[in-house]
Amino acid sequence: MRHLIGLLSGMLFGAGLAISGMxxxxxxxxxxxxxxxxxxTLAFVMGGAVLVMALAWLVQRRMPxxxxxxxxxxxxxxxxxxxxxxxxxxxxxxxxxGGLCPGPAVASLVTNPxxxxxxxxxxxxxxxxxxxxxxxxx
Amino acid sequence: xxxxxxxxxxPLHGFIGGILIGLAGAVMLLGAGRIAGVSGLAARxxxxxxxxxxxxxxxxxxxxxxxxxxxxxxxxxxxxxxPPSYAVLAVAGLITGFGTRLGSGCTxxxxxxxxxxxxxxxxxxxxxxxxxxxxTVALVNAxxxxx
Numbered sequence: 397m398r399h400l401i402g403l404l405s406g407m408l409f410g411a412g413l414a415i416s417g418m419x420x421x422x423x424x425x426x427x428x429x430x431x432x433x434x435x436x437t438l439a440f441v442m443g444g445a446v447l448v449m450a451l452a453w454l455v456q457r458r459m460p461x462x463x464x465x466x467x468x469x470x471x472x473x474x475x476x477x478x479x480x481x482x483x484x485x486x487x488x489x490x491x492x493x494g495g496l497c498p499g500p501a502v503a504s505l506v507t508n509p510x511x512x513x514x515x516x517x518x519x520x521x522x523x524x525x526x527x528x529x530x531x532x533x534x
Numbered sequence: 535x536x537x538x539x540x541x542x543x544x545p546l547h548g549f550i551g552g553i554l555i556g557l558a559g560a561v562m563l564l565g566a567g568r569i570a571g572v573s574g575l576a577a578r579x580x581x582x583x584x585x586x587x588x589x590x591x592x593x594x595x596x597x598x599x600x601x602x603x604x605x606x607x608x609x610x611x612x613x614x615x616x617p618p619s620y621a622v623l624a625v626a627g628l629i630t631g632f633g634t635r636l637g638s639g640c641t642x643x644x645x646x647x648x649x650x651x652x653x654x655x656x657x658x659x660x661x662x663x664x665x666x667x668x669x670t671v672a673l674v675n676a677x678x679x680x681x
Binding site for chain 2: 403412422428430432435437446451471508
């Protein structure tokens with residue numbers, strides 16, 4: 397059941413990315429190109445997704461436990477620090493350069509295998525790099 | 535009016551896709567009690583982070599291209615233009631991988647799940663990556679590297 401939920405969630409996510417135009421890096425780049433030929437589509441994607449998720453959070457508050465697991469495991473950190481802001485800013489640079497964030501990149505592995513794989517392999521290398529520096533700083 | 539101002543925009547397709555993405559997040563939250571954040575679940579799948587049960591994370595990640603392929607086929611293909619340079623893709627991927635781990639999330643985790651939860655951390659992170667993405671695109675354009 398739990399596994400089915402993972403697969404179903406991933407498939408819905410991938411389908412949403414495909415119909416929304418978010419698997420087109422040039423369109424995502426267009427959203428970030430505010431000073432140029434701005435394309436507001438991404439704002440509608442975020443709007444639709446946030447709307448549904450806001451309802452889901454309302455339901456979540458009334459549920460003692462999720463359907464297929466024993467408890468909710470949600471981020472509880474409240475600290476806003478340089479790691480959060482700097483990490484997000486770094487991610488933004490990558491997003492702006494390639495027009496890709498992790499979801500569309502992974503989703504494109506079948507439909508646009510070569511460029512998506514170049515991005516995803518590099519992304520994994522970046523994650524490994526973080527893991528190594530994290531180990532060193534502790 | 536929107537279509538006159540922004541002829542390339544696809545607000546309806548965007549909104550429908552957004553609803554599907556929101557449903558994906560809702561299924562993960564209410565079903566498994568977790569955040570549907572792609573960077574975190576990808577790192578978890580590869581054993582690079584703690585968090586969700588590994589099989590749950592892996593099946594979510596595998597589901598992404600399956601769902602995308604089904605929808606793409608149903609639509610008879612989708613438009614998709616990637617950056618023309620593999621070097622740009624590789625650098626962008628590297629920065630994205632490192633930055634999303636350092637900042638604990640990406641567009642899905644912070645931008646969709648966190649914003650809708652009104653998480654102060656996610657609001658700050660989303661503002662940060664959108665701002666830096668906009669600055670990056672403006673700089674690349676100014677340097678003649680637009681695509």
